[in-house]
Amino acid sequence: MRLKVLPPTLRKNNRYLTLDIKTTSPITKDELVSMIWDTCIRFQGEAMTSNFNLWVMKFYEIEKTDDYINYKSIVRCQRDFVENVRSSLALTYKYNGNVVSLTTIGISGTIKASQKYI
Amino acid sequence: MFFDLNVKGSSLENNVKLARQASEYGWEHINFSYNQNDFKNALNLSDELKDSLKDIITFNYTLEIKSTNINEIRKAVHKFRNDSLCISVIGGDLKVNRAVLENVKIDVLSRPYLKRYDSGLNHILAKEALKNNVAIELCFEDILKSYLAPRAKIISNFRDIYTLYRKFDFPLILSSRAESIFDVKTTQDFVSVFKQTGLSEDEIISAFKTSKDILEFNKNRKDLIFKGVRRVNDEA
Numbered sequence: 001m002r003l004k005v006l007p008p009t010l011r012k013n014n015r016y017l018t019l020d021i022k023t024t025s026p027i028t029k030d031e032l033v034s035m036i037w038d039t040c041i042r043f044q045g046e047a048m049t050s051n052f053n054l055w056v057m058k059f060y061e062i063e064k065t066d067d068y069i070n071y072k073s074i075v076r077c078q079r080d081f082v083e084n085v086r087s088s089l090a091l092t093y094k095y096n097g098n099v100v101s102l103t104t105i106g107i108s109g110t111i112k113a114s115q116k117y118i
Numbered sequence: 119m120f121f122d123l124n125v126k127g128s129s130l131e132n133n134v135k136l137a138r139q140a141s142e143y144g145w146e147h148i149n150f151s152y153n154q155n156d157f158k159n160a161l162n163l164s165d166e167l168k169d170s171l172k173d174i175i176t177f178n179y180t181l182e183i184k185s186t187n188i189n190e191i192r193k194a195v196h197k198f199r200n201d202s203l204c205i206s207v208i209g210g211d212l213k214v215n216r217a218v219l220e221n222v223k224i225d226v227l228s229r230p231y232l233k234r235y236d237s238g239l240n241h242i243l244a245k246e247a248l249k250n251n252v253a254i255e256l257c258f259e260d261i262l263k264s265y266l267a268p269r270a271k272i273i274s275n276f277r278d279i280y281t282l283y284r285k286f287d288f289p290l291i292l293s294s295r296a297e298s299i300f301d302v303k304t305t306q307d308f309v310s311v312f313k314q315t316g317l318s319e320d321e322i323i324s325a326f327k328t329s330k331d332i333l334e335f336n337k338n339r340k341d342l343i344f345k346g347v348r349r350v351n352d353e354a
Binding site for chain 1: 143262263298300302304310313
């Protein structure tokens, strides 16, 4: 049996971050998920990260150049913790020995609106 | 408003890539930093770089002196003062920190906490920084490229510097020291990282303003007779 959906006043308020991801080697969506959790837990700690309500909604490959592979992604987080999440993501530097750069290029209240940054 | 006085300069091609990325992420002005040995060569690339970055972003050069010999630092400052809009010295050594903060010809003491177990500053050095108008530079790269205990120690050193900054109000600047496009972040990300380390938004804005003021001040340095008195070219 599924849980009944909460009324809007009891739901969490979300924000959708559009990330610009640059890596030296290819990554999958699962690797991005683990990278985001890893960097948030490392910088903010377990107790703080439990507030973030993180979820990777979309993941796109944009372009490949000689220097890097560019991906973009939409990540959900809780409204009051946007600053904490984006600072943690900005401090990602290496994952599995490869250089990675994550930076937030846009914030929106809906997934549809966040598509304009892609 | 978003000025970065320390982006690590290298080849022309790499500089163009960095500048384009910085412009895309919201930076308005960057300074490519070179050490005393490469600075002359870097100035020769200036015209080509200007053509490549026309209408994209404004840029300039920072002389970044790296030495533990105080006499060598003084000589390098004397040699390049008229060619450079910003002179910074890498700190970390207590003697260097003190000598730099006592020298009015130097604009920036970069990373006084480097390779130290403390912040490299105390109340006396903070007063000297204010008196001689030498800015203290904190680098984003130091947090980005460290992890676990070293990162925690660097952030702790930043907090010690913030405490002195709030009491003595010396010039403080924030810079990225980006070497590759992987180190360039959006301006909002840059601000939120420093907010997380304990700076307020107003203090961050004031730090960016200090960077701008350093460049403005040095544009008029030739006309400066002594502190507070400047030769003006206004006949009226």
